[in-house]
Amino acid sequence: MGLFSRIKEGLKKTKESISYKLNKLFTGGVLDDGFYDELEMILLSADIGAEAAEEIMDSLRLGIDQKHLREQEDVIKALREIIADMLSSAQKKPPAFPAVIMVTGVNGVGKTTAIGKMALKFRKEGHGVCLAAADTFRAAAAEQLTVWAERAGVRIVKHAEGADPAAVVYDAIASVKAKSTDILLIDTAGRLHNKKNLMEELKKMSRVIDREYPEANRYNYLVLDGTTGQNAVTQAEVFNEAIELDGIILTKLDGTAKGGVVVAVTKALDVPVVYIGVGEGIDDLQDFEPEQFAAAII
């Protein structure tokens, strides 16, 4: 299955339900208050959030007036454009090598799975990849990552459970330096952003990378669960404050959740969405394309 069709597949259910609502909406043919309310509801149901939805609706109203839009297709197109624009405000840049990518996020968002998928992706592109199992807190996290390392056919550095995660990072850096590996992917323990000591731990890991591997290109990615609501905005803000994010991975888009909260996130922060997760298979990680994402939502 190609990239485009896979995203489409993953987001098909979303699109179907929303298109249905829109079609129902447009059969009336009049752009009155009820129409705008209904459209706003569609945005809200996608977790775009009250504030961002209002902003989108304002721009849409303006666009409809300026361009005298009356056709269903045109209004949908305008709406998609507005959303895509908001999502492309931050530019993503492909990683330069040698790269260290630290993957962070709250508990249960799919960090380890995302790393497994990224590992395979980079290896397929011909890069040497090493994983660092720096989630030393959750029971069996390192075992889980080991299975992914085997699936992707890449190396892994791990310590015993309860070890200092910064020490794992230290050893992993020594390993990638010795073997001149292109990419080090660091799995970190899930942490709620309001636990200050855990956020400090993350900063410490970041400092270790800076100190031990200054020549590497650093990337800090935040994994957001596509089913998460408005709390994702706070998550992104707090993680960004702690370690300065370079990208967002939006996971679990193969369900019925729309993941629209990334619109609110990119509105609040200048951080691009890099990948989206659309399934449990090892190749179910896709590049994020704002236009496709917007089109799949509306």
Added chain:
Amino acid sequence: MGAFSSLSDKISHIFSKLANKGKLTELEVKQTMREIRVALLEADVNYTVVKDFISKVSEKMVGEEILKTLTGSQQVIKIVNEELTVLMGSAHSKLTIAPNPPTVIMMCGLQGAGKTTMCGKLGLMLKKQGKSPLLAACDIYRPAAIKQLQILGGSVQLPVFEKGVQNPVKTAQAAVAEARKNGNDIVIIDTAGRLHINDELMKELEDIKAAVAPSEILLTVDSMTGQDAVTVSETFNKRLDITGVILTKLDGDTRGGAALSIKAVTGKPIKFCGLGEKLTDIEPFYPDRMASRILGMGDVLTLIEKAQSAVTEEDLKRMEEKLRKNSFTLDDYLEQFESMKKMGNMQELLSMIPGAGNKLKGIDAEAGEEKIKYAKAIIRSMTTEERQTPDIIKASRKKRIASGSGTTIQEVNQILKQFDATKQMMKQFGSNPKKGANLFQMGNKRR
């Protein structure tokens, strides 16, 4: 996103613009409801649930005698809070126990909701209640899920039954047989996380249910879930007829509107919630507290309870005695710090204060905790005599105390100053006991 402050501010603003007193007009109700609608949406309550809720409350509000003053806005919020509490339902934290053991508890939910961790927490909680739970590992899909349950089981000293990656229906059946054989009166079945639209995996859950006839089917839901909570819980409920819900990760700062959505669409009670990373971090679910949280109003009840459990009746009596005699010493001061510590994490406590969400954002709770640590070290570095009569602490004693506690003389001075201020305040309460009593009454009035 401390919504209560902004919500109440906004509503107050609407009210302050209205000069006359009398009944609320439809327009005023509409304006007010719009603010409440946004607050609920920002808390992730599903939009259809919000819509229903708003129309129901609007009906109640039109024609209601509400004074168009600042207290009028409080009145509106009170009505909204009461309606929300009604919608959240009453507390049902009891688990159904089967007449013939073992009682089978089946966990289900999406990926990453926290099922496996919750199995360990539930198991430990039931063990403490005198039960003998067996954990059954039926997640054969996620790498190392079985291992994770084994480690959790090991750390709470509960047996874990696993049959590798064989058909989970068979494993569940075998686990129940094993429990019967070994005299375990509870079986907690951990199942794989799955999407509600994955027909094959949902069928697997139906098969497990048919095979082991669980007394409880608990849907585990991440409290940060957005609008989709409705679709997810509706589907799980339709296919499995769940008996209840467990809300996880409530120790985060999410307002947790998903709880309301789930309750509204399934009608099933939320029985427990997960509140931290430790295996003891599980609590019964309190619907009224959740209603306040969704509106961003803090959790006064929990705060009062925590205070009560940290301070005993005797402590209070002794303190009262000291107040009367005005013999409050540094030893008592130290004791106060200790009981504060017993109440728990400062950040958590602050988040329970109504309206604190926003206003206290700038305050660094953990820095406060650090300060308490230093204060305790400073007092502990004093002699008994110094603690009883702090007036004798002059320059050379200060120097000794500072080096003994690893602090500076300035910090020692600061603690002494704070102690003096506290003592002054206590003196006032002591001379006028009613003032002190008022403090507590205020707390009660809020409910």
